[in-house]
Amino acid sequence: MKLVRSVLVVGALVATGLTGVSATADAAPVTRTRTARSARATRATSSVRATQRKAALTTGRRRIALARIREQREAQQPRFKMDDSGAMVPDIRAEAAIVYDPLTGRVLYEENSQLPRSIASITKVMTAAVFLEGNPDLSQEVVVQREDVRNASTTHLRAGYKVSTDDLLHLLLIASDNAAARALARVSPFGAVRFIERMNEKARELGLDNTSYADPSGLFSANVSSALDMAKLITYVSNDERIASIMRSPTYSFPVGRRTVSVNSTNRLVRQGDVDVQAGKTGFIRSAGYCLATLLRLPQGNPVAVVVLGARSNAGRFMETRHLFNWLSGKGTDWFGAAAPKTTASIQQ
Numbered sequence: 463m464k465l466v467r468s469v470l471v472v473g474a475l476v477a478t479g480l481t482g483v484s485a486t487a488d489a490a491p492v493t494r495t496r497t498a499r500s501a502r503a504t505r506a507t508s509s510v511r512a513t514q515r516k517a518a519l520t521t522g523r524r525r526i527a528l529a530r531i532r533e534q535r536e537a538q539q540p541r542f543k544m545d546d547s548g549a550m551v552p553d554i555r556a557e558a559a560i561v562y563d564p565l566t567g568r569v570l571y572e573e574n575s576q577l578p579r580s581i582a583s584i585t586k587v588m589t590a591a592v593f594l595e596g597n598p599d600l601s602q603e604v605v606v607q608r609e610d611v612r613n614a615s616t617t618h619l620r621a622g623y624k625v626s627t628d629d630l631l632h633l634l635l636i637a638s639d640n641a642a643a644r645a646l647a648r649v650s651p652f653g654a655v656r657f658i659e660r661m662n663e664k665a666r667e668l669g670l671d672n673t674s675y676a677d678p679s680g681l682f683s684a685n686v687s688s689a690l691d692m693a694k695l696i697t698y699v700s701n702d703e704r705i706a707s708i709m710r711s712p713t714y715s716f717p718v719g720r721r722t723v724s725v726n727s728t729n730r731l732v733r734q735g736d737v738d739v740q741a742g743k744t745g746f747i748r749s750a751g752y753c754l755a756t757l758l759r760l761p762q763g764n765p766v767a768v769v770v771l772g773a774r775s776n777a778g779r780f781m782e783t784r785h786l787f788n789w790l791s792g793k794g795t796d797w798f799g800a801a802a803p804k805t806t807a808s809i810q811q
Contacts (some may be wrong), residue, residue: 465507465606480775507636537778540785552781553787557751557772561786562693564576564757570790575689576671579771582641582745583638584687584755585680587695588661588673590635592707593627593646595664600628600704602649610644617641618725621749623718632714635705636745637725643679665691683749692755695765700765709741731756737787746780752779755803761791 521803543553551571558574566600570576597753606623607752619625619641620634630646633639646659676684686694708714712733715724728744731737742756751772759765768786771778 482756486752488511503801513606519736536783537775540789548717552786554786555774556668556768556770556782558689558766559770559782560693560754561787562690562697562767562769564693564697565768569690570766572689573784575693575769576672576689578674578686579691580747580750581680581685581687581771582682582684582747582750582753583640584692584743584745584753585675585678585685585694586634586638586643586745587699587743587755588675589643589646589678590631590708591695591699591702592652592657592660592664593631594704595660595701596651598627598650600626600631602627604630604645604649606645607648608646608656609640611641611791612649614679615640615641618723619645621644625716625718628706628726629716629793631704632708632711633725635708635729636711636714637723638728640679643677644779647678668694677793680745681747689771690767692720692771696741696743696755696757696769697765697767729754729756731783745764745777752776754779754783760786760787766790 488531491526511737541553541555542550545551554573556573558577558579559572560575561571562568563570580692603624604627606619606625607623608621611617611619611621616637618637619639629647630639630642633642634646644654648654650657652660657678661675661678662673665675670687672688673691673695674684674686674687676682684757709729710725710732712735713724715722727733729739729742732739732743738759740757740759742754742758744752745755752775753769753771753773755767755769757765757767764786768783770779770782770786773782
């Protein structure tokens with residue numbers, strides 16, 4: 463009898479919808495429906511936000527690209543201003559610049575030329591000069607180490623590569639290879655730490671009063687100098703054909719095992735070949751801007767150092783250099799006289 467009553471009670475409860483089983487069964491479809499709607503709404507919102515982010519990113523990139531195009535177009539046109547004497551002189555867009563006559567030590571044009579600034583990879587000019595001081599064997603084989611390539615930013619080397627010091631010098635001055643700079647400092651008689659000390663000693667010996675080095679590659683913003691100092695340094699190294707001949711090379715290739723590594727000069731003036739470049743080096747990090755130190759030969763035959771520091775773009779540093787070069791070329795014999803020197807052997811060091 464008890465069993466029959468229990469069955470009857472349960473049946474009644476089921477019939478009236480008062481059991482937990484019945485309630486749960488009815489609620490489950492509703493809960494699943496709400497969850498599905500919420501998931502669809504979340505996906506829709508995420509999709510809209512992703513589309514908005516993508517559109518904003520595309521717009522930002524387009525604005526940056528257009529800004530660069532505008533800067534390049536502006537840089538193509540030389541600007542001029544009136545100096546204190548009333549003469550028309552170039553009005554550069556870079557932070558600092560100089561046109562320097564290495565034969566007389568005369569400054570022909572300047573803008574903040576003695577202001578110390580970060581010089582980025584123009585640092586490598588001194589790296590080459592210090593490494594070559596002891597007339598090292600340029601056929602010496604060097605095994606590239608992990609510390610050479612770690613966070614090197616720009617490099618064509620890998621740990622374990624076996625290359626000559628001559629290859630490293632070419633990578634240093636043509637491709638602006640940061641790992642090559644570290645490797646040269648490491649295998650030099652000075653060692654990595656003492657090498658940097660020697661770079662600073664050499665700067666003082668050359669009278670580069672606004673110049674200081676913190677590493678051999680130029681990746682550190684603490685590598686600073688002035689346009690005037692870099693004009694003097696590029697003039698100095700132009701007398702070393704081991705350095706100058708490399709700086710004049712538009713390309714370089716060398717074997718590594720079964721493969722060949724080929725690099726192009728970072729100096730657009732060298733690659734284009736329409737300006738007589740005697741020596742030159744590029745440089746860029748964010749704190750330095752786009753930099754270029756060159757020794758050029760004027761149509762009259764005279765050498766002239768042109769240095770541009772802190773240009774706004776890669777193209778801008780070359781265009782500013784061309785504008786200064788063309789402006790000076792237009793002076794003709796007014797500044798240099800009819801008799802032009804035929805060599806740079808007498809350039810003051």
